[in-house]
Amino acid sequence: MTAIQPPPTRGVREAVGVPGPDPSRRVGARVRRNSWLYLLLLPGVAYFLVFRYAPMGGAVIAFKDYVPFLGIADSPWVGLAHFQDFFTNPDFPRLLVNTLVLALLNLCVAFPLTIVLALLLNELRLTLLKRTVQTLVYIPHFLSWTVVASLTYLLLSVEAGPLLQLVQSVTGSDVTPLTDPGWFRSIIVAQEVWKNTGWGTIIFLAALATVDQEQYEAAIVDGAGRFQRVWHVTLPSIRGTIVIMLVLAIGQILNTGFEQIYLMTNALNRSVADVFDTYVYFVGITQGAYSYSTAVGLFKAIVGVVLVLGADRIAKKLDGSGIF
Amino acid sequence: MPRTPRTLAAAAALAAASLVVTACSSSDASEGGEELSTVSIQAPFLGAAPPQQGSEIEKRLEEMTGKQIEVTWVPNSSYEDKTNVTLAGDQVPTVMVIQGKTPGFVKNAEAGAFWDLTDVLADYPNLTTENPEVQEAASVNGTVYGIYRARDVMRASVIVRKDWLNNLGLQMPRTTEDLANVARAFTEDDPDGNGVDDTSGLIVPKWPGGINSNSPWDVMATWFGAGNGWTERDGELVPNFTTDEWLQAVDYEKSLIDNGWVNPDYATLDSASWNEPFFQGKGGIIIDVHSRAEQIRKLFKQQDPNTFQDYVDSTGNLVGPDGELHAHPTTGYSGFLVIPKSQVRTEEQLHDVLQFLDTMASKDAQVLENNGIEGVNFTVVDGKAQAVDTPEAQALTEEVASWAQLGTNVAGYVAYQPKMATEYEQAEYDERRAIEKADMEDAVFDEAAPYVSQTYVLKGAQLDNIVSDARLQYLAGQIDKAALLDAIERWRSSGGEQIIAEINELAQGNS
Numbered sequence: 001m002t003a004i005q006p007p008p009t010r011g012v013r014e015a016v017g018v019p020g021p022d023p024s025r026r027v028g029a030r031v032r033r034n035s036w037l038y039l040l041l042l043p044g045v046a047y048f049l050v051f052r053y054a055p056m057g058g059a060v061i062a063f064k065d066y067v068p069f070l071g072i073a074d075s076p077w078v079g080l081a082h083f084q085d086f087f088t089n090p091d092f093p094r095l096l097v098n099t100l101v102l103a104l105l106n107l108c109v110a111f112p113l114t115i116v117l118a119l120l121l122n123e124l125r126l127t128l129l130k131r132t133v134q135t136l137v138y139i140p141h142f143l144s145w146t147v148v149a150s151l152t153y154l155l156l157s158v159e160a161g162p163l164l165q166l167v168q169s170v171t172g173s174d175v176t177p178l179t180d181p182g183w184f185r186s187i188i189v190a191q192e193v194w195k196n197t198g199w200g201t202i203i204f205l206a207a208l209a210t211v212d213q214e215q216y217e218a219a220i221v222d223g224a225g226r227f228q229r230v231w232h233v234t235l236p237s238i239r240g241t242i243v244i245m246l247v248l249a250i251g252q253i254l255n256t257g258f259e260q261i262y263l264m265t266n267a268l269n270r271s272v273a274d275v276f277d278t279y280v281y282f283v284g285i286t287q288g289a290y291s292y293s294t295a296v297g298l299f300k301a302i303v304g305v306v307l308v309l310g311a312d313r314i315a316k317k318l319d320g321s322g323i324f
Numbered sequence: 325m326p327r328t329p330r331t332l333a334a335a336a337a338l339a340a341a342s343l344v345v346t347a348c349s350s351s352d353a354s355e356g357g358e359e360l361s362t363v364s365i366q367a368p369f370l371g372a373a374p375p376q377q378g379s380e381i382e383k384r385l386e387e388m389t390g391k392q393i394e395v396t397w398v399p400n401s402s403y404e405d406k407t408n409v410t411l412a413g414d415q416v417p418t419v420m421v422i423q424g425k426t427p428g429f430v431k432n433a434e435a436g437a438f439w440d441l442t443d444v445l446a447d448y449p450n451l452t453t454e455n456p457e458v459q460e461a462a463s464v465n466g467t468v469y470g471i472y473r474a475r476d477v478m479r480a481s482v483i484v485r486k487d488w489l490n491n492l493g494l495q496m497p498r499t500t501e502d503l504a505n506v507a508r509a510f511t512e513d514d515p516d517g518n519g520v521d522d523t524s525g526l527i528v529p530k531w532p533g534g535i536n537s538n539s540p541w542d543v544m545a546t547w548f549g550a551g552n553g554w555t556e557r558d559g560e561l562v563p564n565f566t567t568d569e570w571l572q573a574v575d576y577e578k579s580l581i582d583n584g585w586v587n588p589d590y591a592t593l594d595s596a597s598w599n600e601p602f603f604q605g606k607g608g609i610i611i612d613v614h615s616r617a618e619q620i621r622k623l624f625k626q627q628d629p630n631t632f633q634d635y636v637d638s639t640g641n642l643v644g645p646d647g648e649l650h651a652h653p654t655t656g657y658s659g660f661l662v663i664p665k666s667q668v669r670t671e672e673q674l675h676d677v678l679q680f681l682d683t684m685a686s687k688d689a690q691v692l693e694n695n696g697i698e699g700v701n702f703t704v705v706d707g708k709a710q711a712v713d714t715p716e717a718q719a720l721t722e723e724v725a726s727w728a729q730l731g732t733n734v735a736g737y738v739a740y741q742p743k744m745a746t747e748y749e750q751a752e753y754d755e756r757r758a759i760e761k762a763d764m765e766d767a768v769f770d771e772a773a774p775y776v777s778q779t780y781v782l783k784g785a786q787l788d789n790i791v792s793d794a795r796l797q798y799l800a801g802q803i804d805k806a807a808l809l810d811a812i813e814r815w816r817s818s819g820g821e822q823i824i825a826e827i828n829e830l831a832q833g834n835s
Contacts (some may be wrong), residue, residue: 068412069437069666090818091786158588179591179800266530267796268591270789287785288408288428 062295082295099275103253105189111249113197118204137198148191149263179268207241243315251308254300276300360673362392363680364417368400369726381692381727389683416666423659427781433469438662439674442468448678450685453734458656461773465830470660474733477656478760480543483617485608486637488515499643500547507585510608525585527607529595534792540611541577546652546768547644548573553770561772561828565791578799614756633748640759651763685732690739693731696724708743777826779819790815
């Protein structure tokens with residue numbers, strides 16, 4: 001284990017200016033010393049180069065009028081025309097609002113619920129019960145969105161959906177959640193919570209397992225009740241994990257989950273259902289507007305990077321911990 | 325640096341990795357000017373599974389044409405996506421089925437990705453069209469890029485529960501007014517006699533296409549005299565949704581929904597399970613195509629072969645409120661076969677491929693593609709193909725349905741007509757043909773079919789969505805008439821006006 005280099009820390013970066021032996025010689029020696037480890041690293045690096053970095057070159061078609069027959073190199077340059085088209089398109093504000101609203105709802109509802117569920121599981125003292133409940137809440141994660149969407153359609157179908165009949169008898173109104181734009185976001189968030197909350201607890205449970213038991217004992221001696229222990233011991237101990245997960249979640253904010261939304265969209269709720277992901281599919285793949293949809297995708301990626309860096313900066317300011 | 329085993333191993337790993345990378349990109353060797361021994365084809369399939377490679381039909385077609393045939397079968401539901409991906413990739417086939425004049429196709433065609441066949445098809449007897457107007461409609465502003473796949477032109481049909489009509493003493497609808505009456509009676513008068521209010525009249529599914537994609541709503545608009553797609557008003561070609569008749573038709577459709585005479589899940593019902601509510605007795609009217617009536621009859625036949633003739637009746641187009649018949653035809657083609665230039669480089673090779681397609685459209689090949697293998701899955705009785713009723717024969721018949729996707733039949737369908745299993749089915753089939761023929765006389769064609777406007781290529785599909793979504797929202801009562809008119813106005817202002825101008829310019833240049 002001693003051979004593994006510690007991850008580069010701020011200390012290393014600050015050390016760059018320090019005079020010392022020729023850095024290239026130093027690097028060479030290090031590589032030779034750990035050559036087996038570098039060999040192990042190679043497939044991972046190759047994977048990222050081939051499947052993650054090489055395709056980025058294709059993003060250049062966002063600035064061209066790409067026609068497959070002409071190829072990427074020979075398609076004419078159009079500069080920022082596709083971006084201009086997109087920002088002046090009447091669809092743009094609608095897509096932005098829909099995407100952000102869905103993302104914020106997921107962040108404000110699904111994310112805290114994951115922590116709450118993890119805390120609840122952590123409080124269970126009967127191991128068998130805890131294990132069983134854990135397994136049960138993980139299961140929905142392994143169902144594909146197609147299955148989740150089919151279940152939703154069955155439960156809410158106008159013909160014989162049991163859940164719909166319940167809702168209608170309780171509210172006494174004639175709601176049709178599958179086609180009513182007012183219901184769309186609630187359904188999406190509910191599906192997300194049902195499917196992924198259990199799975200999301202894993203990382204928090206791992207963090208909770210590392211909390212020092214002596215602190216609890218000390219808290220008990222001081223007369224702290226269950227809620228006080230959660231509030232004053234558990235939550236502060238996993239604050240770092242929560243911040244990191246939050247920063248990562250914010251980076252994903254514009255990835256609203258293509259499959260889920262695509263499957264739940266119909267002509268009657270499209271006004272609130274269109275998001276960047278479905279728009280890129282619709283325009284790019286089904287209509288063959290490759291350049292335009294690449295421009296949209298690129299815009300989405302840039303916003304994602306800005307958000308994740310911004311969130312990280314804020315997290316560091318508030319609490320001193322962050323990722324980058 | 326000494327060559328230690330470690331650095332060697334690293335070098336080997338690197339070499340292996342780069343091999344994997346190059347292997348991905350070098351599989352598509354170009355064949356220069358030599359004769360093509362293999363013809364690769366991309367085509368859709370509709371059944372549960374595509375034909376096996378090396379199947380009997382494939383072997384016979386290969387024997388007939390003297391070429392190796394390699395077909396990439398793509399599920400019909402994702403064919404559009406796959407086409408756009410294929411065109412952007414480097415594995416372009418020799419021949420590919422293009423399902424319609426989509427923006428992606430038009431852009432590639434205008435950049436010169438496909439051979440221009442306008443002047444060469446006449447040299448091949450089986451590729452010479454018998455309907456020049458259909459070939460014109462399948463062209464891009466007069467340039468023919470593909471051999472269209474001929475289809476029945478008149479297919480629209482109203483399918484009705486016959487037992488319900490009899491129970492209530494009603495006649496088959498002949499006009500749109502009759503249709504509303506029957507839909508009302510099927511909803512309110514307990515047509516199945518079970519004393520429970522559990523039926524609706526018309527069954528409409530979630531339609532995969534947008535505006536003017538032959539949905540039941542579109543067919544009704546044509547019946548009302550709005551035209552089919554584009555129509556001429558005051559000497560100018562305009563899209564049908566700008567006409568008063570179209571708005572009338574939408575109001576009629578809305579009244580059917582508001583009265584509860586349409587299945588309540590018309591916006592979400594999966595179109596693949598369209599037959600079920602009809603078969604299960606939840607609804608009694610379907611507006612679609614004649615062949616669906618046949619499908620439903622088969623469902624009833626499986627349930628009870630003795631009584632199945634009592635359940636399904638069908639007719640053709642209905643007379644509109646103006647007392648005239650405006651029949652809704654299809655375009656007469658279902659996409660076309662194009663020859664991409666990336667595989668076929670020279671005129672000689674093009675000639676070779678066209679010869680191949682000519683043979684694929686000959687009588688013997690048509691029989692293989694449409695009927696199957698004589699003596700195995702059908703026998704010829706009175707000059708018609710009668711299906712053999714064994715499991716193996718049915719498996720072959722299913723495979724044939726996929727091969728039919730390669731059939732163009734532009735010079736006419738010369739394979740065997742099907743002979744129906746029972747006299748009742750034969751009578752229905754003959755009646756269907758008679759109805760189609762009669763409806764043809766009042767067919768309303770899309771007057772802008774051959775024209776492709778540049779603005780439409782850029783953003784037509786999004787524009788059309790504005791109108792088709794607004795129509796459904798209006799039907800569902802989510803928006804009012806003013807908002808529907810606003811949506812049509814938005815269509816105009818976001819590029820529709822330009823499309824109208826361009827289409828008219830093309831039309832004038834053509835006449």
